[in-house]
Amino acid sequence: MRILKRKIIENKEIKEANLLDSAFTLFTEKGVKETSVQDIVNKAGVAKGTFYLYFKDKYEIQDYLIIKKSKQLFEKAITSLKEKNIQDYRERVIFIIDNIIDEFAKNKLLLKFISKNLSWAIYSDKISNIIDDSSIGLVDLFLEDIKNINIKIDNPEVKLFMIIEMTSSTVYTSITSNKPLPIEKYKPILYEEIKKILS
Amino acid sequence: MRILKRKIIENKEIKEANLLDSAFTLFTEKGVKETSVQDIVNKAGVAKGTFYLYFKDKYEIQDYLIIKKSKQLFEKAITSLKEKNIQDYRERVIFIIDNIIDEFAKNKLLLKFISKNLSWAIYSDKISNIIDDSSIGLVDLFLEDIKNINIKIDNPEVKLFMIIEMTSSTVYTSITSNKPLPIEKYKPILYEEIKKILS
Amino acid sequence: MRILKRKIIENKEIKEANLLDSAFTLFTEKGVKETSVQDIVNKAGVAKGTFYLYFKDKYEIQDYLIIKKSKQLFEKAITSLKEKNIQDYRERVIFIIDNIIDEFAKNKLLLKFISKNLSWAIYSDKISNIIDDSSIGLVDLFLEDIKNINIKIDNPEVKLFMIIEMTSSTVYTSITSNKPLPIEKYKPILYEEIKKILS
Amino acid sequence: MRILKRKIIENKEIKEANLLDSAFTLFTEKGVKETSVQDIVNKAGVAKGTFYLYFKDKYEIQDYLIIKKSKQLFEKAITSLKEKNIQDYRERVIFIIDNIIDEFAKNKLLLKFISKNLSWAIYSDKISNIIDDSSIGLVDLFLEDIKNINIKIDNPEVKLFMIIEMTSSTVYTSITSNKPLPIEKYKPILYEEIKKILS
DNA sequence: TATGAATGAGGGTTCATTCAT
DNA sequence: GATGAATGAACCCTCATTCAT
Numbered sequence: 001m002r003i004l005k006r007k008i009i010e011n012k013e014i015k016e017a018n019l020l021d022s023a024f025t026l027f028t029e030k031g032v033k034e035t036s037v038q039d040i041v042n043k044a045g046v047a048k049g050t051f052y053l054y055f056k057d058k059y060e061i062q063d064y065l066i067i068k069k070s071k072q073l074f075e076k077a078i079t080s081l082k083e084k085n086i087q088d089y090r091e092r093v094i095f096i097i098d099n100i101i102d103e104f105a106k107n108k109l110l111l112k113f114i115s116k117n118l119s120w121a122i123y124s125d126k127i128s129n130i131i132d133d134s135s136i137g138l139v140d141l142f143l144e145d146i147k148n149i150n151i152k153i154d155n156p157e158v159k160l161f162m163i164i165e166m167t168s169s170t171v172y173t174s175i176t177s178n179k180p181l182p183i184e185k186y187k188p189i190l191y192e193e194i195k196k197i198l199s
Numbered sequence: 200m201r202i203l204k205r206k207i208i209e210n211k212e213i214k215e216a217n218l219l220d221s222a223f224t225l226f227t228e229k230g231v232k233e234t235s236v237q238d239i240v241n242k243a244g245v246a247k248g249t250f251y252l253y254f255k256d257k258y259e260i261q262d263y264l265i266i267k268k269s270k271q272l273f274e275k276a277i278t279s280l281k282e283k284n285i286q287d288y289r290e291r292v293i294f295i296i297d298n299i300i301d302e303f304a305k306n307k308l309l310l311k312f313i314s315k316n317l318s319w320a321i322y323s324d325k326i327s328n329i330i331d332d333s334s335i336g337l338v339d340l341f342l343e344d345i346k347n348i349n350i351k352i353d354n355p356e357v358k359l360f361m362i363i364e365m366t367s368s369t370v371y372t373s374i375t376s377n378k379p380l381p382i383e384k385y386k387p388i389l390y391e392e393i394k395k396i397l398s
Numbered sequence: 399m400r401i402l403k404r405k406i407i408e409n410k411e412i413k414e415a416n417l418l419d420s421a422f423t424l425f426t427e428k429g430v431k432e433t434s435v436q437d438i439v440n441k442a443g444v445a446k447g448t449f450y451l452y453f454k455d456k457y458e459i460q461d462y463l464i465i466k467k468s469k470q471l472f473e474k475a476i477t478s479l480k481e482k483n484i485q486d487y488r489e490r491v492i493f494i495i496d497n498i499i500d501e502f503a504k505n506k507l508l509l510k511f512i513s514k515n516l517s518w519a520i521y522s523d524k525i526s527n528i529i530d531d532s533s534i535g536l537v538d539l540f541l542e543d544i545k546n547i548n549i550k551i552d553n554p555e556v557k558l559f560m561i562i563e564m565t566s567s568t569v570y571t572s573i574t575s576n577k578p579l580p581i582e583k584y585k586p587i588l589y590e591e592i593k594k595i596l597s
Numbered sequence: 598m599r600i601l602k603r604k605i606i607e608n609k610e611i612k613e614a615n616l617l618d619s620a621f622t623l624f625t626e627k628g629v630k631e632t633s634v635q636d637i638v639n640k641a642g643v644a645k646g647t648f649y650l651y652f653k654d655k656y657e658i659q660d661y662l663i664i665k666k667s668k669q670l671f672e673k674a675i676t677s678l679k680e681k682n683i684q685d686y687r688e689r690v691i692f693i694i695d696n697i698i699d700e701f702a703k704n705k706l707l708l709k710f711i712s713k714n715l716s717w718a719i720y721s722d723k724i725s726n727i728i729d730d731s732s733i734g735l736v737d738l739f740l741e742d743i744k745n746i747n748i749k750i751d752n753p754e755v756k757l758f759m760i761i762e763m764t765s766s767t768v769y770t771s772i773t774s775n776k777p778l779p780i781e782k783y784k785p786i787l788y789e790e791i792k793k794i795l796s
Numbered sequence: 797t798a799t800g801a802a803t804g805a806g807g808g809t810t811c812a813t814t815c816a817t
Numbered sequence: 818g819a820t821g822a823a824t825g826a827a828c829c830c831t832c833a834t835t836c837a838t
Binding site for chain 5 (some may be wrong): 635
Binding site (some may be wrong): 123 | 322355357358368372378380389
């Protein structure tokens with residue numbers, strides 16, 4: 001009996017994951033507005049009504065996905081960071097940002113889907129509700145770094161927020177339209193300014 | 200005859216202005232997506248078909264409005280600047296930004312409508328097509344300022360772009376949700392960083 | 399469960415028949431062009447969107463109806479033919495035509511709706527797709543008749559086509575405007591010519 | 598003064614001819630339904646309102662054109678006939694029909710525009726109202742031929758009507774879709790039947 | 797749970813026609 | 818006569834959401 005229930009629960013999770021995957025593929029391929037609920041359920045192989053058993057509407061699934069994908073990006077970057085042995089806290093921040101920019105440069109569809117909402121994803125209150133989360137994010141990592149050094153930085157959280165906003169909006173334009181500079185030329189300028197902010 | 204024609208042309212301009220005003224009011228009150236062409240023409244007191252004599256679709260009127268309103272903001276700020284006698288080029292940039300932020304703080308609906316598209320409005324190629332423009336913008340003003348001083352700045356255009364992006368995205372969050380700080384507390388920190396970038 | 403499903407399917411068929419009936423009534427009463435999809439769904443008592451679950455557009459329902467009604471006409475005539483004992487293949491063709499002409503004379507709205515498309519309905523490739531059909535049509539009946547007699551006719555199919563076209567276009571004018579003669583006076587002349595063609 | 602008035606009248610005629618030419622070109626290029634009044638006036642280089650000074654609506658101009666073009670076809674064929682010296686009245690009818698079929702085969706757009714309305718154009722009461730006409734048509738020519746020979750034909754007008762209807766509907770299908778036979782193979786069969794009808 | 801038929805408001809757009817100029 | 822801006826009904830169609838099964 002308990003096994004049957006577990007199966008049902010697993011089945012539910014599979015269906016939900018299925019819907020999320022389908023939605024993500026379609027959102028990045030054709031855009032959120034251009035993707036209908038019908039498209040999503042077709043791809044997922046479930047009935048239209050089923051969608052509404054799992055999500056309130058199309059935008060709930062979008063929010064969920066933005067947060068999930070953003071988190072994955074940071075997690076991957078932080079994992080890479082731990083393999084290196086970078087001491088300087090500024091270099092550590094830049095390493096993570098560089099890592100994520102490279103990911104975006106490789107996957108422009110992901111960039112288009114997330115970028116404009118990156119900081120929202122990081123700071124959203126929804127994050128805890130939606131995703132069962134135990135991993136450390138960029139913000140916590142940075143604040144801990146700051147605590148561990150002697151240099152005093154005013155308003156470290158605000159500074160980090162500024163860095164994230166500036167980075168995500170300018171990098172978006174740089175990657176998608178090479179303006180004001182192509183990403184590889186823009187990077188050194190960006191990192192220079194980040195260092196200034198963190199000094 | 201010529202007078203009659205003039206009347207017709209004036210009439211057309213009045214109607215166009217009417218549609219733009221109505222659209223702007225509705226866009227800021229309920230959002231672009233939630234506003235239908237029907238809503239706009241109802242408010243403007245014209246027939247639905249008339250809308251399509253002036254604009255291709257809802258999004259053309261949106262673009263037009265974003266650019267127009269952005270331009271007005273900068274013009275007002277630049278006019279104010281000219282009344283003061285600020286010499287330092289960094290202070291001049293900050294004066295303009297401060298001016299615009301205050302405007303946004305007073306008019307949050309305008310902020311919501313424009314902010315996310317501010318840099319697009321500034322750099323859009325559409326600007327010249329849509330709006331008959333003879334006035335100077337922030338970019339030109341800044342570049343001229345730079346030319347007139349001896350200090351050499353690397354990539355001034357890129358720096359300005361970074362400032363605009365960082366400002367508009369962080370200020371948006373600050374004004375609409377007081378995060379990471381309320382706008383009055385955030386301002387000095389922001390201006391400090393802008394000065395660093397311009398040094 | 400199976401019974402429930404059957405109910406749904408029956409329900410669907412009722413709704414489709416409902417839409418077809420409503421469309422047919424409106425098409426014959428006011429004409430196809432003057433009938434809107436809105437009119438059809440109003441009469442059928444379903445929502446607009448429902449229409450598009452069953453038909454691609456107004457013209458698909460029109461095609462469907464023309465073929466369906468034409469087929470019914472021929473079927474009825476052929477059924478009558480079988481009750482008689484007419485041996486001569488020419489008389490058999492004329493019997494069917496006469497039968498259909500009488501039907502048209504009684505129902506001028508049907509005539510207006512179908513007549514101009516009668517041969518299209520007979521020869522259309524769509525016939526097999528749209529209507530699940532096992533009954534024999536005029537063409538097959540005639541060709542079989544021809545096979546069963548010794549007299550050799552050149553190009554029997556072409557001759558039949560000529561008869562159908564000549565009949566439907568002249569009968570249309572005769573019934574709707576009594577030109578060049580009222581239908582009862584025209585019939586003998588027409589049948590005389592048909593016999594000549596078939597000899 | 599009188600000269601000025603004539604100029605105005607000529608101007609009107611030029612404008613009307615202009616509208617007719619434009620409409621005919623568009624009707625045959627894209628079809629009547631697909632041609633808007635706007636299209637016609639654009640091509641004619643006049644204002645939309647001007648159209649309604651000359652024609653009640655799009656369908657009046659269509660009727661006018663069908664009749665005009667049909668008349669031209671018959672006139673041309675009859676002129677050709679007069680250059681030959683064909684004595685047999687049946688051959689004379691067939692000569693004219695052959696002439697017109699060839700014209701249609703060369704100009705399929707014209708065929709599509711006229712064919713379905715050929716007999717309407719011949720017998721329409723509108724003909725005298727719309728077109729100032731002094732020339733002889735097929736009907737009159739044929740009836741005169743009949744009078745001049747000794748052989749008695751029953752209902753000659755009816756027979757001619759049948760020939761025209763049968764010809765125009767079958768030829769249309771033959772030329773546009775090679776069914777039931779390509780036009781060159783179909784012609785001899787058709788002419789054989791016409792001869793039978795006229796005997 | 798899961799289904800998918802049904803809904804119906806709303807989308808953008810076209811266009812014949814009118815009428816003030 | 819000539820204009821063309823304005824009208825607004827009608828067009829077809831989409832789609833998020835509901836609900837009986």
